[in-house]
Amino acid sequence: MIPIPLRSDTIEPAASQVRVIRPSQQTSPLLVASPHSGRDYPDHFVTASRLDRHMLRRSEDCFVDELLGGAASHGIPLLLADFPRAYCDVNREQWELDPTMFVETLPAWCNTRTARVGAGFGTIAKLVSSGQPIYAGKLHFVDAEARIRACWQPYHAALADLIEQTRMQFSLSVLLDCHSMPSDDDATSQGDPDFVLGDAYGSACDPVITRTAHRFLEGAGYRVRRNDPYAGGYVTRHYGRPRSGCHALQIEIARRLYVDQRAYRKLADFDRIEALLSGLLVTLREAATALATG
Secondary structure, three states, rough: OOOOOOOOOOOOOOOOOOOEEEEOOOOEEEEEEEEEOOOOHHHHHHEEOOOHHHHHHHHHHOHHHHHOOHHHHOOOOOOEEEOOOOOOOOOOOEEEEOHHHOOOOOOOOOEEHHHHHHHHOOOOOEEEEOOOOOOOOEEHHHOOOOHHHHHHHHHHHHHHHHHHHHHHHHEEEEEEEEEEOOOOOHHHOOOOEEEEOOOOOOOOHHHHHHHHHHHHHOOOOOOOEEEEOOOOHHHHHOOOOOHHHHEEEEEEEEEOOOOOOOOOOOOHHHHHHHHHHHHHHHHHHHHHHHHHHH
C-alpha cells in the first residue's frame, strides 16, 4: 500500500469542485464524465503562473461539459470537474509528479518516471497543452498535496461511487469519458479525425460499445479513428475492467467542430454537435442496457 502523507496545517484546500448531475431515475448502466472542462481558475494559481488566464485555457476541454449537458434528461448521470486541468489533472495517477518542478525532494510514493511526467503533463502539469511552461518558479510539495486532496481525491471518490452504484444496480457499468482535442481549422481537407475513440486497444470495454459509438458517428458523416493518437488515459485504463463488469471508453472531439480555438467562443455549429452527442448517448444507453441484460 502507498503511504499517504499528513496534510500540512498551513494549507487550507479549496472546497471540492466536483459535481454529479443525476437524473431523476437512472435508466441504464451508462455513465458520462467530463474531467477536463473546468474553468474556475483560482487567483493564487494565476498569480503563480507566468501565463494569463487566456493562455492557461489551452489545456481546457472547452465547453465539453455543455455539449453533454442533456445527459440527465436521458437517465444518465454526468460527472463534472469545475477545477481546470492545468491546476490538477484527474486523468493521471494520484501522485504522478515531476521532481524538477518542486523545491523539495518529492516523497518516495510519488511516481516521477512516467512518460506523461517526462512530457510535462503529470497530475500537476508543468506545461499547457500547447507547450508553454505554466509556472514562473518552483512549487512546494505541500501545494501539490493540497490540490490533489481537494480536487483529485474527491473526483475519483465520486467516480468510483458512481461506477459501484451502477454496477450494483445493473450488474455492470459503462463509462463514457469525454474530452476534446486541438485540431487544425482546415483539417477537413487533410483527413484528420473528427472523433477518436480510445478503449486501450480493446482492453477497457466490450467491443460492442466501441463499435456502436464508431458506427453512430461514422453514420452521421464524421471521420472516426480508434486508439490513434489517443488510446485512453488513466481513467480509461484504471476503471475499464470488463471482466469485473466495469467498461470504459474515451472519446475525443475535434474542437474545430464546435469552438473558436483562439477566442474560446462557441461556433454556430455548437448546437449541431450537442445534438449529435445527445444522439450518441441515447444509442450507447441502449447498447449498455443490452449488454447488461444479454
